[in-house]
Amino acid sequence: xxxxxxxxxxxxxxxxxxxxxxxxxxxxxxxxxxxxxxxxxxxxxxxxxxxxxxxxxxxxxxxxxxxxxxxxxxxxxxxxxxxxxxxxxxxxxxxxxxxxxxxxxxxxxxxxxxxxxxxxxxxx
Numbered sequence: 001x002x003x004x005x006x007x008x009x010x011x012x013x014x015x016x017x018x019x020x021x022x023x024x025x026x027x028x029x030x031x032x033x034x035x036x037x038x039x040x041x042x043x044x045x046x047x048x049x050x051x052x053x054x055x056x057x058x059x060x061x062x063x064x065x066x067x068x069x070x071x072x073x074x075x076x077x078x079x080x081x082x083x084x085x086x087x088x089x090x091x092x093x094x095x096x097x098x099x100x101x102x103x104x105x106x107x108x109x110x111x112x113x114x115x116x117x118x119x120x121x122x123x124x
Contacts, residue, residue: 019121
């Protein structure tokens with residue numbers, strides 16, 4: 001469980017150093033509620049990337065950071081979850097553009113998104 005948003009921020013700083021290009025990462029779910037102090041902890045960090053290139057770059061950096069890639073099993077099939085990436089207490093659920101075939105990262109959502117972290121290569 002992740003109970004401090006600063007831990008997420010430190011993780012993204014680590015990942016930022018491993019990226020070869022700039023990417024935009026959109027966080028949804030429990031980690032956002034943790035950031036807003038509306039939840040005490042979250043079991044995972046749900047992120048959506050808008051392009052396949054950004055998705056692959058982020059995935060590559062996570063693996064380089066020591067995350068193990070686990071193909072999602074049948075219980076996650078309905079979420080359109082591409083991969084679970086796990087390292088110690090961190091679990092990242094990685095999505096490309098959509099979740100549950102109903103939640104799509106739209107232009108309006110991108111426009112309304114609040115920048116939480118802006119580093120050399122990652123904007124979250």
